[in-house]
Amino acid sequence: MTDDSSDITGTGGDGKPPAVRMYELLYSSLVSQLIIAVADLGVADAVGDGTRHVDELAEATGSDPRSLYRALRALASVGVFTETSPRRFALTPLAETLRADRPGSMRDLARYVGLPERQRAFGALAQSLRTGKPSFDHVHGQDWWSFFAARPELATLFNSAMSSMARMVNGAALDSCDLSDVELLVDVGGGRGTLAAMLLDRYPGMRAVVFDLPRVVPEARAQLDAAGFADRARCVGGDFLREVPEGGDAYVLSWTIHDWDDEDAVTILRNIREAMGERGRLLVIDEVIPEGDARHFGKFEDVVMMCLLTGQVRTEAELRALFERAGLRHVETRNTPSPTSVVVATRA
Secondary structure, rough: HHHHHHHHOOOOOOOHHHHHHHHHHHHHHOOOOHHHHHHHHHEEEEEEEEEEHHHHHOOOOHHHHHHHHHHHHHOOOOOOOEEOOOEEEEHHHHHHOOOOOOOOHHHHHHHHHOOHHHHHHHOOOOOOOHOOOOOHHHHHHHHHHHHHOOHHHHHHHHHHHHHHHHHHHHHHHOOOOOOOOOOOHHHEOOOOOOOHHHHHOOOOOOOOEEEEEOOOOOHHHHHHHHOOOOOOOOEOOOOOOOOOOOOEEEEEEOOOHHHHHHHHOOOOOOOOOOOOOOOOOOEEEEOOOOOOOOOOOOHHHHHHHHHHHOOOOOOOOHHHHHHHHOOOEEEEEEEOOOOOOEEEEEEO
């Protein structure tokens, strides 16, 4: 990525006048929209391992050659795809993440980010600023969870997108932790079981419980069975606002606590505290917002929470306060190369 291309995401500082920088920032959402569009079309899969002319790509993806060229040219300017010769394109490491046939593919995440229902909520962001309530509820007349529960096809895409995030986020998080002493791990809000599978592969002596809503359990069971962990993993359906499975040596909340407001977050944490043994520990894998003006992805994820849900991405001090209310004690916060940290707590 060139120095000029960084300006479109607001990371410049090359002496451009503020009005020029602002102009670029105002148009920066087009990068996201272009990525979403080519992910939906499957362009990265059509390119494959070599180079392909835009006419071939257009035929393979059912798109207009001239329009596709203009889109890929723009994306190549910010490091997504590269134009190797006139009108021929190849993948870059960024574009590789959009291939559906690659482990850890981000294609479904891009498609989820581009859901029209989701984007409409961001179009009404000012409503959240005025009222302090999710703009999603205002736009759609129901809350986020109810909306997805009534639309299984979207819920499946959501779960696939979250699995993509889990692979990216949890790989870095797990590298910072030693869980070799854990016999039974409980993944609270564990979705399709992606994190549990990563842990079971890493620690052959570990067993795991994946706990999530009953409608998610079949997907988790299928994924864990396919990964060869049928005899070491259980999938349990339930509601973590009521209770969580007992007996774990370690409990994990990965990209979950930020979905909930303080009262519900304390309820979840308190239920975990009651379920864990005296020597149990909790690992919260989540973004932890730094103080001041420091750049951090969590500050933007927090705006997503503001528009879609009632939760928030928290600072370490805010997480400590939640722990104290739930009868837990903050032990440490471990930063990782990803946007997330691992926050460790035990019973107080």
